[in-house]
Amino acid sequence: METTGGVSLRIPATLESLALVQDFVGSRGARLGLDAELAARLELVVEELVVNVGNYAYPQGGGDMEVDCLLTPDSARFCLILRDWGVAFDPLGREAPDLDAGLDEREPGGLGIFLVRELADECTYRRHGDMNEFRACFALAKDGRR
Amino acid sequence: MDIQTRTVGTKALLTCTGRMDAVSAPRFESACAELLGQGCTTHVADLTGLEYISSAGLRSILAAGKRLKAAGGSLSFCGLSGMVDEVFRVSGFLKLFTIHPSADAALEG
Numbered sequence: 096m097e098t099t100g101g102v103s104l105r106i107p108a109t110l111e112s113l114a115l116v117q118d119f120v121g122s123r124g125a126r127l128g129l130d131a132e133l134a135a136r137l138e139l140v141v142e143e144l145v146v147n148v149g150n151y152a153y154p155q156g157g158g159d160m161e162v163d164c165l166l167t168p169d170s171a172r173f174c175l176i177l178r179d180w181g182v183a184f185d186p187l188g189r190e191a192p193d194l195d196a197g198l199d200e201r202e203p204g205g206l207g208i209f210l211v212r213e214l215a216d217e218c219t220y221r222r223h224g225d226m227n228e229f230r231a232c233f234a235l236a237k238d239g240r241r
Numbered sequence: 242m243d244i245q246t247r248t249v250g251t252k253a254l255l256t257c258t259g260r261m262d263a264v265s266a267p268r269f270e271s272a273c274a275e276l277l278g279q280g281c282t283t284h285v286a287d288l289t290g291l292e293y294i295s296s297a298g299l300r301s302i303l304a305a306g307k308r309l310k311a312a313g314g315s316l317s318f319c320g321l322s323g324m325v326d327e328v329f330r331v332s333g334f335l336k337l338f339t340i341h342p343s344a345d346a347a348l349e350g
Contacts, residue, residue: 110263110264113262113263113264131323132323132324135292135293135323135324136324138293139293139295139324139328142262142263142295142297143295143296146263146295146296146297192332192333194332194333194336195333195336197337198303198306198307198310198337198338199307199310201303201307201337203300203303203304204300206296206299206300206332207295207296207297209296209332210295210296210328210331210332213331214327214331
């Protein structure tokens with residue numbers, strides 16, 4: 096059903112891994128010739144998901160995350176996949192922030208996953224056994240650009 | 242991210258360049274706090290040279306904006322473009338903060 100993008104990256108689930116993940120996903124995107132606008136959206140989605148796993152997956156610390164990229168066989172979509180083996184957590188179950196609140200009422204949290212949902216074209220979360228898997232997919236135009 | 246600051250009386254211009262991500266974002270909030278400590282209450286952030294912002298950046302901006310408002314001051318912006326402009330729009334920050342057409346206009350206003 097889908098083409099895997101080759102090797103995946105498995106690293107400690109901490110904020111210190113962010114630069115490595117950005118390089119890994121960025122080089123995959125560059126090979127597909129993603130335009131600058133889509134590359135920037137992808138970068139933001141990567142950061143938010145890595146920060147999210149780093150914050151919530153392993154309350155005791157010490158776990159891994161795995162990053163994978165794939166292109167659907169029809170080359171219509173580029174998907175970023177992030178897996179961890181920590182606490183079951185569905186980021187899509189979070190409530191969206193109140194965008195109409197004033198400066199005093201506006202709460203600081205919840206914007207990361209909200210931005211992921213807004214900037215990716217499709218997001219899915221699945222719990223497979225003891226693993227969390229989050230997918231963020233981006234629609235590509237036929238020549239690999241939007 | 243690099244932040245250059247220039248003060249004119251109680252007004253401060255913060256010129257941000259580079260990337261405001263989870264690693265660098267707290268520096269924006271601390272720069273505003275430092276300027277507030279020096280008596281500057283009206284802050285304008287010029288984001289012309291900012292290439293990238295994430296929710297960590299928005300969090301830092303929101304915290305600084307709340308603190309300045311509580312101190313009787315304000316935080317406003319100019320020079321938004323590209324993905325920074327899109328992230329501000331999607332997050333409702335264009336409604337939350339005043340956006341000036343230019344740094345000069347912001348400092349005169």
